[in-house]
Amino acid sequence: MKGRSNGRVARPRILITNDDGVAAPGLHALAREMAQLGEVRIVAPDRDRSGTGHAITVHEPLEVFATEVGEGWPAFAVRGTPADCVKLGVLVLFDEPPDLVVSGINAGSNVGIDVFYSGTVSAAAEGALLGIPSIAVSALTEKAWPSFEASRQVVRALADWVLQHGLPPGVLLNVNVPEPLSEPLKRLTWTRLGLNRRYRDTYRRFEGPDGRRHFWLMGDPDDGDQEDPTTDAGAVFRGLVSVTPVHSDRTDLATLTRWGARPGQSLLLGCLDGRPGRPAG
């Protein structure tokens, strides 16, 4: 097998992207760190596309142009979403697919329900759907221009580990790092998504000069999971580095099982008022 020893590719190809846009300092920090591990390929949105989730561009062509990140890293900027960037980076822009996709380093944490809206996490989810081991990295930081020192250390260790051992199909690692850490980094904490973290979504209404209605989303997280250190939100709240394996398969087998049903089993519509898993006919 080409260039392979001890399960590791000699010079792995690492596709990096983000949702903060190609000019974001977190992407630059990630590029420098991943260059220690392999050949870096950068494909990122041309502007901040935070909160676009797993959207893809289907009704118009995707414009791609060559640019640079930081001190001259060649990069492709895409007038599209983070998921568009990963598709193009894996399928089109390079001769061979990458060995690893890393998305980040996002300015701001992505914990709990954030993963549904986050372009950072969705870029890694796209990588996982395409069969490439993928990692999303987000920094919980108060600073406008953080050094991402802890995040870089964490993502390098995890990327190195994933390049050696891979990830189960369809699984991405969602990593959240408090930045800066209060003490030197020694450990990671495995967590689950803290889905009790809700936003108190409010919309501020205002009128434009033309008299039309506008609403601006002003959401504050209500951290119901901050007390629970097994969740991602609880871990980063305690200053811990949170690592959550997230699966692309959202099928809820536990619910089907509780109903006495299984995938592939059929049911007469007239039986829906009975036990949901009751076999047809």
Ligand code: MN
């Ligand atoms: Mn972002």
